[in-house]
Amino acid sequence: MMVGAGVEPVVQMFHVHKRYGPQIALRDVNLTVLRNEFVFVTGPSGAGKTTLLRLIFLQEQVSEGQILVNGVNLQRVRRRIIPLLRRSIGFVFQDFRLIDTYTVYENIALVLEATGRERSYIQKKVRQVLGMVGLEDRMHTYPPRLSGGEQQRVAVARAAVGNPWILLADELTGNLDDDAADMVFDLLKQLHKRGTTIVVATHDTRLFGKVPGRVVFLNKGRIEDEKRP
Amino acid sequence: MNLTVLSSIIRRVRRNIAAGPYLHLAATATIAFSMLILGVFSILYVNISDLLRSWQQDIRVVAYLEEDLVKQRLEALRQHLAELPGVEKIRYVSKDEAMSRLRSQMKHRASLLDGLKENPLPASLEIQLAPGWQRWERLDPLADEIKTFSGIQDVAAAEAWLHRFTGFMGFFRLASLIVGGLVFATTVFVCANTIRLTLYAKRQEIEIMKLVGATDSFVKTPFYAQNILEGALGGIVGLGFLFISFKLFIARLHSGHALLSTFDIRFLSLTGCAALLFAGILMSWIGSYLSLRQFLKP
Numbered sequence: 001m002m003v004g005a006g007v008e009p010v011v012q013m014f015h016v017h018k019r020y021g022p023q024i025a026l027r028d029v030n031l032t033v034l035r036n037e038f039v040f041v042t043g044p045s046g047a048g049k050t051t052l053l054r055l056i057f058l059q060e061q062v063s064e065g066q067i068l069v070n071g072v073n074l075q076r077v078r079r080r081i082i083p084l085l086r087r088s089i090g091f092v093f094q095d096f097r098l099i100d101t102y103t104v105y106e107n108i109a110l111v112l113e114a115t116g117r118e119r120s121y122i123q124k125k126v127r128q129v130l131g132m133v134g135l136e137d138r139m140h141t142y143p144p145r146l147s148g149g150e151q152q153r154v155a156v157a158r159a160a161v162g163n164p165w166i167l168l169a170d171e172l173t174g175n176l177d178d179d180a181a182d183m184v185f186d187l188l189k190q191l192h193k194r195g196t197t198i199v200v201a202t203h204d205t206r207l208f209g210k211v212p213g214r215v216v217f218l219n220k221g222r223i224e225d226e227k228r229p
Numbered sequence: 230m231n232l233t234v235l236s237s238i239i240r241r242v243r244r245n246i247a248a249g250p251y252l253h254l255a256a257t258a259t260i261a262f263s264m265l266i267l268g269v270f271s272i273l274y275v276n277i278s279d280l281l282r283s284w285q286q287d288i289r290v291v292a293y294l295e296e297d298l299v300k301q302r303l304e305a306l307r308q309h310l311a312e313l314p315g316v317e318k319i320r321y322v323s324k325d326e327a328m329s330r331l332r333s334q335m336k337h338r339a340s341l342l343d344g345l346k347e348n349p350l351p352a353s354l355e356i357q358l359a360p361g362w363q364r365w366e367r368l369d370p371l372a373d374e375i376k377t378f379s380g381i382q383d384v385a386a387a388e389a390w391l392h393r394f395t396g397f398m399g400f401f402r403l404a405s406l407i408v409g410g411l412v413f414a415t416t417v418f419v420c421a422n423t424i425r426l427t428l429y430a431k432r433q434e435i436e437i438m439k440l441v442g443a444t445d446s447f448v449k450t451p452f453y454a455q456n457i458l459e460g461a462l463g464g465i466v467g468l469g470f471l472f473i474s475f476k477l478f479i480a481r482l483h484s485g486h487a488l489l490s491t492f493d494i495r496f497l498s499l500t501g502c503a504a505l506l507f508a509g510i511l512m513s514w515i516g517s518y519l520s521l522r523q524f525l526k527p
Contacts, residue, residue: 059440080444087442099434101244113237114443122233158441 008035016065025051027221038213041201047218049201053168090159094171096151098143105139108158129157149180156187166197241451256423257463263416264467285363290356293383315362320355420516428524460513464506
């Protein structure tokens with residue numbers, strides 16, 4: 001059963017600016033993402049899509065403005081708290097970011113090992129997400145031996161295994177052919193159905209019709225338009 | 230720390246070592262070599278200190294008496310000397326006893342003494358010192374004070390070469406500290422670089438770990454564990470080599486040099502070995518601490 005978007009904000013961005021030296025990546029961005037919402041952030045290359053996700057994921061600090069994630073002000077988060085916050089946020093990267101020397105199983109299990117979970121729980125949970133992405137039979141394979149689509153499915157499984165309440169995906173279909181992209185995107189739909197808030201940065205406009213999500217248009221670091229489902 | 234984290238650490242240590250076995254072998258060999266150098270210095274230091282201590286324990290002040298000292302004055306002198314601080318025991322050596330000692334010291338050349346018409350050796354008081362009084366800074370003033378007593382012709386304290394030898398020991402102690410410090414710093418530097426190279430090779434893995442919510446300690450612990458392992462292994466190998474070399478040296482010494490073989494040269498005590506092993510682990514740990522601190526700084 002599809003879980004509808006709630007009214008509780010999980011991400012709030014207030015007048016956010018991000019500068020890299022003289023270059024401005026984001027200008028006065030105000031954005032609220034509600035619980036269980038599906039949001040597409042789109043725009044041309046260099047519009048600031050990736051920067052926006054990186055700010056929410058604490059990979060970058062804002063130059064000005066404020067970001068609240070689940071009520072936590074990211075500007076006031078101490079360094080040692082960052083890993084704990086990241087555990088509640090799943091992130092799928094365009095380039096997969098899998099560890100080549102770890103098997104598929106180990107790549108996914110790492111998330112739970114870092115939290116000190118019991119071995120039996122890890123085994124059960126990893127098998128479960130591998131079943132969800134259809135790669136149970138590849139669990140002992142190393143990522144370089146998988147296709148791009150399979151690697152991205154592993155990345156989705158890794159992002160999902162910790163039961164995050166929000167999942168951020170950066171151009172997750174950018175390196176995939178249409179069939180593989182559809183398969184990976186279907187996984188995000190499944191997670192959304194289970195109640196996970198999803199924010200996808202993409203310029204693949206084909207995806208917008210596949211799920212009733214809000215589309216946020218970014219251009220030159222500014223939100224230019226929004227389309228609600 | 231639960232079993233999952235422990236098994237994850239062991240797995241990652243194994244992977245780190247497998248990724249660059251020669252690098253870790255070189256680090257372990259460096260620690261072993263350092264242990265060998267530090268061990269040689271420690272053995273020399275311990276044995277020379279032992280020797281010096283035993284010589285110092287034998288240090289006594291000998292007060293040579295005037296020829297015509299009557300028995301009553303001798304007793305009074307003994308009593309006065311016994312009241313001096315640092316004097317533990319006084320023994321009277323008569324002229325005859327002094328001659329008989331000289332005869333036994335001269336062994337087969339003792340016949341040279343037969344031509345003497347009278348015994349030229351003076352009677353003396355041998356003053357044994359209390360523990361802690363065999364040091365130069367206390368011994369010399371005491372000897373000077375004894376010289377002022379009437380009835381005493383001359384006073385002999387320890388010989389000058391022993392004085393010089395004590396000075397040499399001070400120099401040797403300083404040299405040991407400098408060499409030890411240099412060996413320590415070099416080993417730390419090598420260990421730090423081994424970890425730095427491993428960290429560099431694993432930088433992508435570390436970055437991904439941090440992205441999926443691993444804490445700094447989760448990332449760091451296997452590197453510390455790996456270096457402590459190398460430190461312990463290097464320490465054991467170094468101590469093993471040191472022990473074998475020591476045994477071979479002693480065997481050679483006993484078969485070759487008759488004079489040196491009379492010295493009782495000892496290996497490091499168990500505490501000394503444990504201290505060296507701990508030094509190896511410490512050097513390794515400091516190396517990884519410095520590299521990790523630099524690599525994982527925000």
